[in-house]
Amino acid sequence: MDIRVKRVYEPAEPGDGYRVLVDRLWPRGVSKERAELDLWEKDAAPSPELRHDWHSDPRGHDPERFAAFADHYRAELAESPASEALDRLADLARDHDPLTLLYGARDEHANHAVVLCEALRQRLAAR
Numbered sequence: 001m002d003i004r005v006k007r008v009y010e011p012a013e014p015g016d017g018y019r020v021l022v023d024r025l026w027p028r029g030v031s032k033e034r035a036e037l038d039l040w041e042k043d044a045a046p047s048p049e050l051r052h053d054w055h056s057d058p059r060g061h062d063p064e065r066f067a068a069f070a071d072h073y074r075a076e077l078a079e080s081p082a083s084e085a086l087d088r089l090a091d092l093a094r095d096h097d098p099l100t101l102l103y104g105a106r107d108e109h110a111n112h113a114v115v116l117c118e119a120l121r122q123r124l125a126a127r
Contacts (some may be wrong), residue, residue, distance in 0.1 A: 002098035003120055005113045009104070012036035018096035020044075020089065022113055024051060027104035037102070039092070043085035046073050046112050054112075066110040073112055077119050086116075090123045 004016070008027050012019065018038045021027075024045035027035075046054065054069050076082045093099045101120075103113035 001093045001124060003093055003117055004098050004100040005117045006100050006102055007104070007108065008035055008102040015098070016100040017098035018092060019100050019102055020092065021102045022089075022116055023102075023104050024048065025104075030104075035102070041085050041089060043081045044077075044089060044116055047076055047082075050076060051112075061107055061110045063110075069112075070115045073115050074119060077116070086119060086123055089116075089120050090127070093120060093124060 002017070006016065008021060008023070008030055012035075019036060021035065021037050021040045022044045024042050045051070050069070050072055057065060059065050077086050089099070089101075101113050101117055103111055105111035105113070
């Protein structure tokens with residue numbers, strides 16, 4: 001199963017396969033037509049509280065701080081409703097190859113979609 005992570009601001013490509021937005025908020029400046037989404041899975045995104053804490057931390061993208069954010073996010077992904085959203089993504093990954101997780105963050109390495117992709121791969125490997 002091919003699971004990819006891509007910024008929603010990048011143009012859609014035929015090789016993206018099934019495109020799922022995994023942000024809680026709609027990305028600024030992107031029309032629904034331009035996004036070319038197949039699904040918007042809000043419940044897979046970090047909770048509003050975790051998202052607020054992450055974005056309000058001026059050093060949030062430091063590796064140590066990102067590791068702490070990732071740990072909290074993984075804990076959220078283990079509980080409802082995020083766990084159910086992760087299950088739905090796992091089902092989509094089984095049915096669609098590739099599956100592209102779209103996010104709006106600027107940082108391509110320190111963002112929730114990277115953590116979500118890792119958690120999704122672990123969920124698929126466990127079943």
